[in-house]
Amino acid sequence: MAGEASEVVLSKQDLQEVTAFAAACAEAVLETFEADQPHDSRPRDAVRAAWEFAQGGERGKSLRVTASAALKAARSADSAAAREAAWAAMSAAAAAYLHPLAKATQVKHILGAGAYAARAVELVAGDDRSIGVAHLKGTVHRATPVVVDVLKRFPAAPAGGGRVGELIRTLDAELRSLTRAE
Template sequence: MTADAGEIVLSKQDLREVAAFAAACAQAVLGIFEADQPDDPRPRDAVGAAWEFARGGERGKSLRDTASAALKAAKAADTAAAREAAWAAMSAAGAAYLHPLAKATQVRHILGAGAHAARAAELVAGDDRSVGAESLAQTVHRATPVVVEVLKRFPAAPDGGGRVGELIRRLDADLRSLAIAE
């Protein structure tokens, strides 16, 4: 499979690996949202849809609908930590929609769930940045060689995005340096 200039070749298996990575990141913080909103299954449903795709399901309406529902759940959350956890779930379902465009903004599809999960963990710990750093370290360990290789096809994460943007850039740099060291 060849790509036009500005396009990146992504197989369905590449997308499944990225979705599994994102689902694992989001799953780690579902409890934060559920402690805030115990009767709202929308973020868990989004993570479940991401896992279903990662395990061979189709990329379609269920992923889009559950991502949208997780976004709505984030808006209904009472705490910033719960919102971040719901955004991690939304990002997990959205990871399957990584576009084959050589744009730095696409890195958010790969790393957004991990960055939102780290931010949720920080906030639960009273905005403790060391907790976020530990969460990112765990996220690096979740990344498979395929996820790292897919990430390396894209430009480095862009500037901006507040604290979550900072976490994305740190995770991006950590994963790219890991790939160099191997």
């Protein structure tokens, strides 16, 4: 059928590497959320579930439940930076559910946590976009060769998505430009 996306082969190890990358990205901004909502552990719980899967756990209910809870925590945040940090945590837990479809929209499962984290640091810095771009440099260094390889199996990130979409596309381009030796 015309318009159908082809399937991308993804192993459990691929999904675990992508999830570990996303968890590390989100973990870097958990304190932003916790400074805003010190008694709310939902984003931290989502990152913990992502790490458990990344380190050999099963892809199951805990990831879905904690991702959903982190999304709800984002809605209760008082600041935009805290909301973005909670979305990074939600994205970390959701990374385990990267779909094996060659669609550009799937890139957000790989890079969403990194982009939301970069947006959170921008907002903490008074919406200084140069801070977000600088943060992405560290995010690029977190990506393992497996993460880059998985990303390259998918089409480039799609247009749209506001500032987070811009950050996803920037991160996508940076990672795609890496060679195997890097």
